[in-house]
Amino acid sequence: MGDIRLTWLGHSCFQIDAAGITVLIDPFITGNPTATVKPEDLEPDIIAVTHGHGDHLGDTVSIAKRTGCPVVCIHEISQYLKSKGIKTSGMNIGGRVELEGILFTMTDARHSSSIDESGWSFDGGRAAGFVIRIGGTSIYHAGDTGIFGDMELIAKLYHPDVAIVPIGGKYTMDARDAAIAVEMLNPKLAIPMHYNTFEVISQDPNVFKNCVSRVSDADVVIMEIDSPIIL
Numbered sequence: 001m002g003d004i005r006l007t008w009l010g011h012s013c014f015q016i017d018a019a020g021i022t023v024l025i026d027p028f029i030t031g032n033p034t035a036t037v038k039p040e041d042l043e044p045d046i047i048a049v050t051h052g053h054g055d056h057l058g059d060t061v062s063i064a065k066r067t068g069c070p071v072v073c074i075h076e077i078s079q080y081l082k083s084k085g086i087k088t089s090g091m092n093i094g095g096r097v098e099l100e101g102i103l104f105t106m107t108d109a110r111h112s113s114s115i116d117e118s119g120w121s122f123d124g125g126r127a128a129g130f131v132i133r134i135g136g137t138s139i140y141h142a143g144d145t146g147i148f149g150d151m152e153l154i155a156k157l158y159h160p161d162v163a164i165v166p167i168g169g170k171y172t173m174d175a176r177d178a179a180i181a182v183e184m185l186n187p188k189l190a191i192p193m194h195y196n197t198f199e200v201i202s203q204d205p206n207v208f209k210n211c212v213s214r215v216s217d218a219d220v221v222i223m224e225i226d227s228p229i230i231l
Helices: 060-067 075-083 151-158 175-185 205-215
Strands: 005-010 013-018 021-025 046-048 071-074 088-091 096-099 102-108 128-134 137-141 162-166 189-193
Touching: 005 189, 013 128, 046 060, 060 075, 071 075, 075 088, 088 096, 088 102, 102 151, 128 151, 137 151, 151 175, 162 175, 175 189, 175 205, 189 205
Parallel strands: 021 046, 046 071, 071 088, 137 162, 162 189
Antiparallel strands: 005 013, 013 021, 096 102, 102 128, 128 137
16 A cells, blocks of 8 residues: 555544654543553644544544644534644535645544534534545544445545444444444445444454454454554
8 A cells, every 4th residue: 555654542533643743633642541652642744624523523623733834624623723823724525625646535424523622612514534545545533423335435435445434332333333344335445433442432352353254365464553564
């Protein structure tokens, strides 16, 4: 797939390093009991936020203010972040933006999206996922979502090489549903996220791996926090 380094920072937060550019997705670090880094350790060139919940928007404001990096997000979150003096690239479902040679396509997700930290004064719009294309490699970060049939369209339109999907249950699809999502998405590599951060989303990722093996040829990588893999 190319020389792309992918690091899981816990929960749904991932860092992608490629061609001298660092993309940080859903930087929930403060308050994340599984995180091994601090917000001030992170130096992204771009932040991508899937939705406004505190375990996804997370430390976006403090990191973006410190680094001056732009935040790719849905329009409503963009408006909120602009009110904080942050540079944004607002977009919406189906839209595309290119920053630093990296193409972000915003996909649907089935979830809510209040901006928790705003005190309900800002609408969070819709929850979303991203297909992030770096060179010839497409990485799909599903965000928080339940399973939905249009994942087949995501496969048809964007041909994800890597699918990062939530498996925690309760607030998203669980391991078994996520395996069917992988079947529809048809990636080369599937990675579980959004599990075991808190007791309420406790899951055995090996259940996901075993379920995927029954329905898909995708390789499953159960990542360790702060242990990068090369794509």
